[in-house]
Amino acid sequence: MLDESRSNFSRLRERAGISVEALAPLVGYSPATVYRWERGESLPRQAALTVLEDLVRGRGGPELKEPAFRFIDLFAGIGGIRRGFEPFGGKCVFTSEWDRWAQTTYSANFPHDDHEITGDITKVKAEDIPEHDLLLAGFPCQPFSIAGVSKKNALGRAHGFADETQGTLFFDVARIIAEHRPKAFLLENVKNLVNHDRGHTFKVIMARLRDLGYHVPTPRVINAKGYVPQHRERILIAGFREECDFTFDDLDVPSPLNGPRLSSILHPEDGTETPERPFTGPDGRVSQKYVLTDHLWRYLQDYAAKHRAAGNGFGFGLVGPGDVARTLSARYYKDGSEILIDRGPENNPRRLTPRECARLMGFDRSGSPQFVIPVSDTQAYKQFGNSVAVPVIEAVARHMAPWITTKASLDVASEQERPQLFA
Structure with missing residues (x-):
């Protein structure tokens, strides 16, 4: 019976043209639960089958048209930051990535998007970008990384904000925030951003974000070592349009000493x-x-x-x-x-x-x-x-979810329900 249900569920999902990650918040279950239905490990709920049938017939209800939040994915790479936020009911409405090979990988993993990938963000007018609740941007880190700075010094080339090809891309993020005033944003970069140019670069970034009228709590450097078997430190900068009590201080990060191998x-x-x-x-x-x-x-x-x-x-x-x-x-x-x-x-x-x-x-x-x-x-x-450690972003997304979601009924899965590292 499980095999028959799996066949019916998979067939309906494919005909509806929706991914498991996108379907999960619509039916009110975690992606892990929906994957169990997909694999035939448990019977799908009838309500979920009804949702898929409605999608196939093109009916849909109000709940199918309104995601928990809409976000844009800037300097998207292969979609690592996006993968951390989608499980919480987010819908990506705009993607920007200039590298054609990264575009190929991104498209292969998000085949049901209703928008094309935009290339060079510097050539996009802010007003042409769709309205959104959340801006995500892993803006290029090479100008600020230790390796990037060392290489450019050796070549006699500029780095940081003096790097006209990459360093100034932060200001494209700022102009989009200024135009659309999203409810929140999350920026990701290398740990060395804090120390670049003796701290001046970081001060300029923080001042600019706060000048836009956003509440920007103290950023946090997170080592992915507690989630994946890799030493990888990255800084996360969150901002909120409204004054709020969000803080990274109470984000519970697994100890790097006890992470996987x-x-x-x-x-x-x-x-x-x-x-x-x-x-x-x-x-x-x-x-x-x-x-x-x-x-x-x-x-x-x-x-x-x-x-x-x-x-x-x-x-x-x-x-x-x-x-x-x-x-x-x-x-x-x-x-x-x-x-x-x-x-x-x-x-x-x-x-x-x-x-x-x-x-x-x-x-x-x-x-x-x-x-x-x-x-x-x-x-x-x-x-x-060049990408992010997805479990880190997912943890940050879970932490930010109460301040960015618009659906009170959003079912945020617990750590135990979420897919674990490959084993």
Whole structure:
């Protein structure tokens, strides 16, 4: 009977052209519950089937037309910030991302959007952007990151607000906020934003946001290490149009000391996982193409030895299933040096596969469909390295939900109901 219900539920959902994440708030259940219906693990509620039937027939009711909140996704990348907010009933009404390969991945994972992805936000008039309750923006971090500043200093190029191609994109965020006056916003960037240019950059950003008339509580730096097996610190800046008692101080973040380990995201390579080409072969073992060549492995070892002798900390990061990885960066495609998987003393280490990167960043969760990776390995590494740790954003979204939702009946799932990290 479960199989028959699953077939009916899946067929109706596909005909309705709606994703599980978008359907969940409409029927008043968590995405995890709806995924159980999708997989046939439990019977779907009749009310949910009725909603799908109404969508297929084009009827719908008022509750189907009014999301809990509407948001825009700026500098969207592959949709990491969006994935954190959609489970709470949000509807994305505008997306901006200039990189064509990121657009490809974004479109593959949000195929039912009723809007096209806009490219260069600097060429978009603020008044042409739809009205929205929430603005989300992971504005480019390279001008402010430690690696980005070091590289640009070495090249004699400007960084921060002096970087005309990226640093000033914050002001595009500000002009859109000024035009639309959304109920709230959430901005994400690297931890080093606070210290860039001896704190001047951060002061300018905070002053500008507050000059717009927004209540901007003290931002918070969150390490994703409590959620995923990766050291990844990012700053979150929230703002609210109305004065409120929101604070990041009472956001309960799991201790980085007790977070998951790499074993939770690595391919088991023991035949228990369904093979996925090109990442794994028919036997489930990781493809040989991810193993470092003798030449590259020797180069990385010599490079690390040279810097150790000079008293520097540069070198590769060799890790195993019981470890936590360094920060995955957009340059991972070059040599994978920051996260190399130890394969024993007799074997060269290997890079993570893009599928493992999806798990490491929280895009793949237990009980959820796999994140679609339609691009080359090089592009996938860049995209995941530039993205956010989705579980962190989801935790922030849950914390912000009472101040941004417009539907009193919104059922926000508990931590126990939500899909957990891939295992």
